[in-house]
Amino acid sequence: MKYLLVLLTVMLVGCSTPVAVKMPFPEPPGKLSSEPCPDLQKLEKDAKLSDVGKTVAVNYNTYYTCAIKLDSWIEWYAKQKIIYEGVK
Amino acid sequence: MFLLKFVPAWFPAVLVLAGILGYLLLETKPGFLYQKLMKMVALTTTALGFFIFGMVYVDHHWRREAETLLATATAAEASAKVVNTEIKEKVIVKREYYKTRGRDIVEYVDREVVKYDNRCEIPNEFVEAHNKAATR
Numbered sequence: 590m591k592y593l594l595v596l597l598t599v600m601l602v603g604c605s606t607p608v609a610v611k612m613p614f615p616e617p618p619g620k621l622s623s624e625p626c627p628d629l630q631k632l633e634k635d636a637k638l639s640d641v642g643k644t645v646a647v648n649y650n651t652y653y654t655c656a657i658k659l660d661s662w663i664e665w666y667a668k669q670k671i672i673y674e675g676v677k
Numbered sequence: 678m679f680l681l682k683f684v685p686a687w688f689p690a691v692l693v694l695a696g697i698l699g700y701l702l703l704e705t706k707p708g709f710l711y712q713k714l715m716k717m718v719a720l721t722t723t724a725l726g727f728f729i730f731g732m733v734y735v736d737h738h739w740r741r742e743a744e745t746l747l748a749t750a751t752a753a754e755a756s757a758k759v760v761n762t763e764i765k766e767k768v769i770v771k772r773e774y775y776k777t778r779g780r781d782i783v784e785y786v787d788r789e790v791v792k793y794d795n796r797c798e799i800p801n802e803f804v805e806a807h808n809k810a811a812t813r
Contacts, residue, residue, distance in 0.1 A: 650779035
């Protein structure tokens with residue numbers, strides 16, 4: 590009888606059922622952020638003071654536009670990490 | 678488990694009950710043909726009933742767990758999309774700001790700095806240094 594009880598207990602364990610739940614990898618933060626940063630502008634050999642001013646202004650602008658992209662990825666990572674940790 | 682879909686909820690209970698009743702019947706009323714074999718069949722039926730009962734329970738348990746997890750994953754996916762939209766909008770606004778500011782500065786240079794073009798000569802060394810710094 591005691592063997593029977595042990596057998597019945599073992600039988601109660603049954604089988605496990607694998608159920609796959611997948612969470613898709615989050616999308617990137619837009620097409621604009623995924624574009625690579627352009628090269629900086631260079632000066633011509635016979636450049637004038639206004640050319641220097643314009644080129645420097647354009648290059649600073651290029652830097653800040655690129656910084657926006659980097660900042661957006663940093664923000665994206667931080668927020669997606671919080672969401673991912675909420676799921677675990 | 679796929680086969681569990683076809684097992685009705687009452688089936689394991691009936692198996693257990695039938696097995697126990699059969700065993701008790703064989704114990705209390707001896708004299709049946711193949712008594713020992715019948716007892717074994719009754720015990721096996723009981724054990725099988727318990728086994729299927731356990732399987733159904735575990736299956737239900739995991740399905741409930743999976744549903745909860747799926748709901749959480751769906752909510753997280755929606756949150757990720759909201760976050761992406763927010764970031765995208767922020768990028769567009771900031772980009773537009775720098776675009777306008779850059780255009781204003783170039784306009785200013787074209788209007789004001791151009792007046793000093795003849796007064797200041799840019800040496801080639803300066804141009805070379807600048808271009809070296811601007812090269813990736």
